[in-house]
Amino acid sequence: MQRTIPGHFAFCKRIAGLALLCVLPGWAWAAELHVPATVEAGQGFSISTAGSGQAIFYLVGPDHVLKRTVSLGNDLQIQASDVRAAGRYQAILCDPACTSATFEVTAAPPAHLSFFLHPSRVPVSTPDSIDAAAFVFDRYFNLVLTPAAVDFRITPASGAGFSRQGVTRDGVTWMHMGSTLHEGPVQVTATVGNVEEKRVIQQVAAEACGLRMKALTSANTVTLETDPVRDCSGNALPDGTVVSFTKVDKAGKSTVDTPIKKGIARVQFSLHGPAQISVACGVALGNELALNGKL
Amino acid sequence: MKSMAEGTLAFRNISPGFVKAGFVKAGMVKAAIFVMTVCVVGCAQSAPAVQLPQVHLDAARLTPRPIEELTGTTVARHYALAWRNLAVALETNQAEGLGDEFTGFAQDRLKQRIGEQKQTGVHVRIVDHGHRLKAVFYSSDGAAMQLLDQAQLEIQTFDGDKLLDTQNAPHEYIVLMTPGADRWYVRDLEEVSAKTF
Numbered sequence: 001m002q003r004t005i006p007g008h009f010a011f012c013k014r015i016a017g018l019a020l021l022c023v024l025p026g027w028a029w030a031a032e033l034h035v036p037a038t039v040e041a042g043q044g045f046s047i048s049t050a051g052s053g054q055a056i057f058y059l060v061g062p063d064h065v066l067k068r069t070v071s072l073g074n075d076l077q078i079q080a081s082d083v084r085a086a087g088r089y090q091a092i093l094c095d096p097a098c099t100s101a102t103f104e105v106t107a108a109p110p111a112h113l114s115f116f117l118h119p120s121r122v123p124v125s126t127p128d129s130i131d132a133a134a135f136v137f138d139r140y141f142n143l144v145l146t147p148a149a150v151d152f153r154i155t156p157a158s159g160a161g162f163s164r165q166g167v168t169r170d171g172v173t174w175m176h177m178g179s180t181l182h183e184g185p186v187q188v189t190a191t192v193g194n195v196e197e198k199r200v201i202q203q204v205a206a207e208a209c210g211l212r213m214k215a216l217t218s219a220n221t222v223t224l225e226t227d228p229v230r231d232c233s234g235n236a237l238p239d240g241t242v243v244s245f246t247k248v249d250k251a252g253k254s255t256v257d258t259p260i261k262k263g264i265a266r267v268q269f270s271l272h273g274p275a276q277i278s279v280a281c282g283v284a285l286g287n288e289l290a291l292n293g294k295l
Numbered sequence: 296m297k298s299m300a301e302g303t304l305a306f307r308n309i310s311p312g313f314v315k316a317g318f319v320k321a322g323m324v325k326a327a328i329f330v331m332t333v334c335v336v337g338c339a340q341s342a343p344a345v346q347l348p349q350v351h352l353d354a355a356r357l358t359p360r361p362i363e364e365l366t367g368t369t370v371a372r373h374y375a376l377a378w379r380n381l382a383v384a385l386e387t388n389q390a391e392g393l394g395d396e397f398t399g400f401a402q403d404r405l406k407q408r409i410g411e412q413k414q415t416g417v418h419v420r421i422v423d424h425g426h427r428l429k430a431v432f433y434s435s436d437g438a439a440m441q442l443l444d445q446a447q448l449e450i451q452t453f454d455g456d457k458l459l460d461t462q463n464a465p466h467e468y469i470v471l472m473t474p475g476a477d478r479w480y481v482r483d484l485e486e487v488s489a490k491t492f
Binding site: 060061090116118133169170 | 439
């Protein structure tokens with residue numbers, strides 16, 4: 001059977017097409033990479049390849065880039081140190097055409113806590129005044145995204161301690177709580193697994209409560225002295241807290257601010273006839289005295 | 296060195312009860328929820344050839360603290376700057392290109408990667424088509440903000456001039472940002488799987 005030139009050309013095209021069909025699958029197969037979908041950070045693993053001969057392998061990760069010549073058909077060993085950072089990694093194999101695959105490195109188990117406690121000083125008996133937040137990281141400081149139970153243990157200087165639990169979402173958990181009744185340091189410990197972080201918050205007396213003063217008159221002067229200044233829970237206000245005494249008499253209105261010393265505040269006024277005297281500390285008003293020979 | 300920022304701001308569902316007394320300072324916007332779009336199309340000093348990517352910040356479900364308007368604008372702007380710098384640094388293999396937008400783990404990791412890219416001759420070109428940022432956590436003391444980013448990126452990996460691979464798919468990142476004196480820093484930037492969102 002004789003072929004015309006166009007017929008011969010069509011025949012050659014068909015042969016070439018068949019040859020290409022035979023070659024292409026082998027070519028694609030040679031560059032094939034089999035990577036796991038996910039790997040835990042810091043865990044070595046292997047990537048299988050198919051084919052024969054040499055190729056260049058690249059691994060591109062968040063903090064690491066690897067390039068090496070490999071023999072196809074053998075497993076590629078990925079060292080633990082190659083996959084310490086969590087995130088997406090690209091594995092690329094070129095022989096010389098390139099094929100790629102991606103896999104995700106996830107965080108290892110919790111190993112570090114980043115713990116915030118706010119504020120550093122707080123008045124006693126104040127609801128929702130303390131905020132704690134804990135970020136959970138693995139030993140390579142990748143954020144641990146799988147939910148982890150964090151225990152917040154609160155230990156006041158006096159009184160019983162208590163705990164609150166939180167479960168991380170996207171690597172973080174937080175809680176609010178009120179301050180307890182008594183002043184002094186309160187230790188808050190955040191724990192996840194066998195990892196714990198401690199922070200200390202200082203509880204201080206709240207506003208003065210039941211503020212009272214007494215007067216000692218002598219000639220034309222009066223000495224005013226408060227009882228020990230305490231808050232409603234009985235905590236002594238710290239020395240240095242300002243107490244204001246106000247006197248109104250013929251000479252006019254006179255206010256003296258004086259700090260608490262050793263738990264009490266004391267001031268001396270000169271008198272010009274009958275006088276009205278009041279005392280205040282912060283938002284707390286104390287008793288009033290009318291000085292004209294009687295209280 | 297012109298830079299231009301255009302923002303649109305829509306407040307909704309302001310919840311006064313959510314804002315604790317003394318929690319939001321005078322001058323701050325008492326809004327727990329807002330959606331903000333920052334489209335920054337200007338060019339900046341350090342890399343005049345690269346545009347800032349578009350960043351859309353959604354803080355609608357932010358807890359436990361509401362975000363202030365200025366903070367939201369600043370976060371979005373510095374996140375955009377961070378991505379612009381990151382793209383420049385990964386393409387040129389110059390760690391200095393990262394600028395001042397990264398700190399902590401994020402900075403350490405990127406510097407290490409850029410150093411190793413340089414050693415191996417690899418560089419990466421990022422064509423940034425924008426970021427949808429979702430703020431999910433803002434600590435009560437304002438010291439940290441966590442965000443989720445759905446980024447539309449085309450990532451081309453080269454060895455010298457040879458194109459090794461092109462990835463053109465959505466990328467998801469979990470981001471930790473912390474405030475500094477004049478900016479918000481990217482402290483942690485981890486790519487995660489889409490199921491995180």
